[in-house]
Amino acid sequence: MGLLEELAGNKAKARAAAKELNVAQLENLIAGFNSALEKVKEEESVRLAAEAEKARQAEEIAKIIEKSGLTLDEIAALSAPRTTTKGRSVQPKYRIVVEGETHEWTGRGRTPKVFQEYFDAGNSRESCEI
Structure with missing residues (x-):
């Protein structure tokens, strides 16, 4: 005290x-x-x-x-806040099979090398869309 x-x-x-x-x-x-x-x-x-x-x-x-x-x-x-997509995984938009291995890409961010090589070979994005 x-x-x-x-x-x-x-x-x-x-x-x-x-x-x-x-x-x-x-x-x-x-x-x-x-x-x-x-x-x-x-x-x-x-x-x-x-x-x-x-x-x-x-x-x-x-x-x-x-x-x-x-x-x-x-x-x-x-009045609850709407959920955002931040932090959630996005479904892949593109898929290709190279040498028996399947590669998928969402179409966001930097193009993966395997997809860039595929596109550089004259293939289009539409050809590998899911």
């Missing part, structure tokens, strides 16, 4: 500690505590006002949901 918490919880200890200070020091300490008290009260009122605003907004949203006839599950499903 900190010293301030101990003094705040026990008036006798606070009075005993105050006896060690002169009047100017006590007045300065009291002014500091009053300033801190005002700041804490102000922060608390801002927090309570924010909570009240959130409660008002939640009530407003609940009314809109009720009017719409949708359930929360339906709203969650409809």
Whole structure:
């Protein structure tokens, strides 16, 4: 427990500690505590006002949901982020067989050597489309 918490919880200890200070020091300490008290009260009122605003907004949203006839599950499903293809594998678009080995390529990115050699030999991309 900190010293301030101990003094705040026990008036006798606070009075005993105050006896060690002169009047100017006590007045300065009291002014500091009053300033801190005002700041804490102000922060608390801002927090309570924010909570009240959130409660008002939640009530407003609940009314809109009720009017719409949708359930929360339906709203969650409809507002879920769309899945992207990033990180997913893409089906191959081209396939060739060279010396008994099958090579596949999606058509994206740099052309693999085996496909480039195939194209350089006069073959077209359409000839190896899947």
